[in-house]
Amino acid sequence: MDVPSLAFRTDLALARLAGSEVDDRGDHVVVRTPDNPDYYWGNYLLLPRPPTAAELPDWEAAFVRTFPRSRHRAYGVATADGTRDDLAAFADAGMEADASSVMTATAVYEPPRPNRDATYRPLAGDDDWAQQVALWSDSEDDRVHHDFVVAKVAAERRMTETGDGAWWGAFLGGRLLSSMGLVAASPGLARFQQVQTHPDARGRGLAGTLVHRVSRYGFEELGAHTLVMVADPEYLAIRIYRSVGFEDTETQLQAQRRPA
Structure with a gap:
């Protein structure tokens, strides 16, 4: 098809x-x-x-x-x-x-107020991935089941082991407060995955700074010439992505029904 x-x-x-x-x-x-x-x-x-x-x-x-x-x-x-x-x-x-909104970027720049206090690096080791499970759970609503989160994070970790991408985190005092993945989808094309920030750490420039750092990784290490990000057009995070160079290019249509 x-x-x-x-x-x-x-x-x-x-x-x-x-x-x-x-x-x-x-x-x-x-x-x-x-x-x-x-x-x-x-x-x-x-x-x-x-x-x-x-x-x-x-x-x-x-x-x-x-x-x-x-x-x-x-x-x-x-x-x-x-x-x-x-x-x-x-x-x-x-x-x-x-x-x-389906957003793309062929170049990026720092956000207006970058956070220079955090450490930005790929997740590595059992402790980082355990923190990713905790961040997932803290960032989602009560309808997200723990077993689902564990399985989803395990799939994220498997994707990094192929060498086609990485999950990155913003750490303060060793604590993971924001994370996102970037994976090569095809030659020259890389897709962001699961951008999330702990509710207590929002508004501090972590996500915008991390998007910029991870985008540079995509261009410089994955060899991407286009980065793809999907965002809720009505949620404030879309302004963060625009602030570092992403532009709206397409629309993704989806429908779902949750279990009763």
Whole structure:
């Protein structure tokens, strides 16, 4: 299936690196993560275009056939643009519909107020990765299960072991307060993953400084000429990414339903 979306093309490449199964069935793509079946965006269907209300029941039936034990629903749309209005069939069926900004950069610069107190480096060793689990848990809401976080961080660590990228952290006093991954998705193209900052450390310039440092790593060590970042257009973090040189270029369309 043709996938015009830069966000989903990089998503699929990174899913393979993380050990997920990616199955192109011609009229849609199945992404499956047997090690973490509760991970919505590791177990989803990628559709060629937004379905109509009349088409959605067939996709729902396909999802159930593909993931018979899953209690969630998760759908991506392979187009490179669109709005939430294009996801009306999902929204009318009670799902969360999201249109995220796909941002790219071919050069970066320091944020207006860089944080020079922290240490910025790749995660390395069991203690760093245990802190990553804790940061994940502290940064997400109460609906995120600990077992899911452990499995997700284990997948992140596996991706770094391939040599195709790294997870970086901002440390103060040895404590991990902000982290993000950057992984090569294809020659010349690298994708940011899971940008997060501890709630008590936000507003201190850690994330912006870390994005700048990690971007330099992408250009200088991964050999990337384009970096890709996906962000919520309504969340304040998008201003951080713009402040170091990222620009909005596409839209990623997704819909999900959490378990009751």
